Amino acid sequence: MPADTMNADYSKIEKAIRYLDANRAEQPELGDVAKHVGLSPAHFQRMFTRWAGISPKRFLQHRTAQVVKRLLRENRSVLDASYEAGLSGSSRLHDLIVNAEAVSPGEYQKAGEGLVVKFGFHPSPFGECLIAITPRGVCHLAFVHPVTRREALERLRHDWPRADLRADQDATRQAVARAFPIGGRAKLPPLSLHIKGTNFQLKVWEALLRIPDGGVTTYGDIAESLHSPGASRAVGSAVGSNPVSWLIPCHRVIRSTGELGGYAWGIERKKVMLMKEQMTDGGRQTADDRVRSLANHQRPTTNYRRLAV
Secondary structure: HHHHHHHHHHHHHHHHEEEEEOOHHHOOOHHHHHHOOOHHHHHHHHHHHHOOOHHHHHHHHOHHHHHHHHHHHHHHHHHHHHHHHEEEOOOOOOOOEEEEEEEHHHHHHOOOOOOOEEEEEEEOOOOOOEEEEEEEEEEEEOOOOOOOHHHHHHHHHHOOOOOOOEEHHHHHHHHHHOOOOOOOOOOOEEEEEEEOOHHHHHHHHHHHHHHOOOEEEEEHHHHHHHHOOOHHHHHHHHHHHOOOOOOOOHHEEEOOOOOOOOOOOHHHHHHHHHHHOOOOOOOOOOOHHHHHHEEOOOOOOOOOOEEHH
16 A cells, blocks of 8 residues: 555544544434545545455444443453463464564663664554664654654654664665554564663563453553552553554553543544454454463563563
8 A cells, every 4th residue: 555545544544533532422424424534435435444444334333432441341351361371362463473672781771872773754554653673673663643753753862862873764664564564464574672671661561562452451450460559650651651652552551440541642543543453353352262372481580581472
């Protein structure tokens, strides 16, 4: 799909979500939504189906509030069981064979000194994104809207202040294709992440990687899974510091009340991500289908860790 088409599609989807939220009580018809985004019903139907893989009618039947409340009831036991048994859900990340490797304590202190970080702006199913890579993997993934390209790049510079940042669309294009696969995943090579954070942040990000595809959890549940039941606020801070949005699925964490809470890249984008995931096969699997063994899983205690997920 051409880059301009992909970004334009997402823009229309986000606008439609905002319209539906504002007019929830009226239960708008397909034609109403299509008119609001400036398309004919037939054109909107085709565009939406191309983007989501399902019809607008089926997608719009799943209200975000209804979805997350049901998931809160169903998935808490799945998350708990995964930790207790040392198992992991069959999430999109596991299908991609993601390896997450943290920087060593010495590398953390150097803040990227001597490291070449290549970056590029690319279209994605959720709008334009900024992705950055090192020789060891993806180190940054963020979305441009609601911030500008310049602001997005400044966030990357903040994370790697001493690194040599180089714009390289060709070098980052393959990483984007792996991050947002279209069609089958079996032919894609493994995707690696190269991330840096405190011990606590790394544990929280590891917990995010364990959330089953199509599922959600809460800050409190993650805190309990880390044996720190009073650390919900600290968990929230770590979730907000996630350097690779979407790949480490911080969008799957919501408040215990069922509210979505905040999201650095816009609440509409978070809603779209959750609802799109719910329309996949992974979102409809049973708890038994979601768990499988996690080979050679260990929980290191140092700042340097490798997570085979």
